[in-house]
Amino acid sequence: MSVPRFWREIPYRYRLIGSYCEKCNETFFPPREICPRCRRSGDIKDIKLEEEGEIFSYTVIRTAPPEFDVQTPYAIALIKLKNGPLIMSQLTDCEMDDVKIGKKVRMVFRKISEDGEAGIINYGYKFVLAE
């Protein structure tokens, strides 16, 4: 990912800042600039999403792109945030046997990727099992 693109996306990657349409009460993550439902008549605001939720669905990655190979196996989950939308995130610091639909999770701030040994380090949200 390019450095400028990552930099623009910092608020939502670091702190789960999504967007909210005051007209139709819908929450979006990643954030939207225009409400896909209300279009021009929508009223989009930033909203800090809850850092807790539960696993809605997940998949275990055993064959990963080269960059993530050392982390396998790891789980990618769809997470239903408290009072918020579904978001997709990597789960970290957990055994694959402990990952189950319905389990409570909470957000942590971790390294997502590194652009080699000399490049920028990309940080952002991941989730861990809450108990």
Place this chain on the structure above:
Amino acid sequence: MISIVGYGSYVPKNRIKTSEIAKIWGKDPQNVERGLGVYEKSVPSLDEDTITIATAATKYALKRAGIDPEEIGAIYVGSESHPYVVKPSGTVVAAAIGCEGELKCADYEFACKAGTAAIQNVMGLIEGEYIKYGLAIGADTSQGAPGDALEYAASAGGAAFILSKKNKDSIATIEETLSYTTDTPDFWRREYQHYPQHGGRFTGEPAYFKHVGTATKMMMDRMSLNPDDLDYIVFHMPNAKFPVNMAKKLGFSTEQVTQGLVVSKIGNTYSGSSLLGLTAVLDVAKPGDKILMSSYGSGAGSDSFYITVDDAIEKKRDMCPKTWDMIDNKRYIDYATYTIYRKKILMR
């Protein structure tokens, strides 16, 4: 008076046993364990570094402080393992908690005492009324070269403190702080070197004991304290032997040291070391308790703090995970996994 209004700690979940490392290098595991008093140490996950550890500790400190992050006027991160040589750790922490903008920010380095130096600087800025709240962090993911004595203890963890003028939300008040500093080459790492070098036996008497002992004695003289006036003592913990012997030399009992002696279960977290000890003490201390903490940084210096616990500790300590609970929440890894986690082998 300057007070701690929020504190938080963070210890990664992975542990490697001292005996597992000793086995690899053909040493007698029990000799090494007994010699250091370190039985296992924390290891960061592949996606953890000083910045993520600092952020995790800070989020707990913010929760206990109960303030809006935008009220923080300064962030200083003390570490000897900042992920970038050029590009501050503090700015990432600022963005992660949402307090970018009008903010004083810098990274500090002074071996293992950069975190306590950060606290002293925040204290000065608050006293001088430049800021209302300031955040000081000590965090590290330190490394010892494979086979080096440092490898048994060098570990990962950190603690964060939010300070302000003393008020009804004060958890503990810093009654006094002082430092003792000399130029002593006991431990160093040159630029572009992956692992530090140390002066072997030179690290004990003329380095650790001289500086921690002098700073602590200076503090006790200045505040007219006797050893039994204090409820808890926290010293920097490169291993368990040094702080316990230091306490003995200064007339303290083992009981005064035990609560803060996290090193035996997580190793030496460098800039996080004495500060994690302090968080473990705050987790159990009662209002009115007196704490003396002296850090140590090779190079060399010691920062000493005389602290009185305040009433708000009772309502704030249970808001976040406690340090010893975090230490007990662990999973063991073997040496092979450890070499991958710590990037000790070259991988394509």
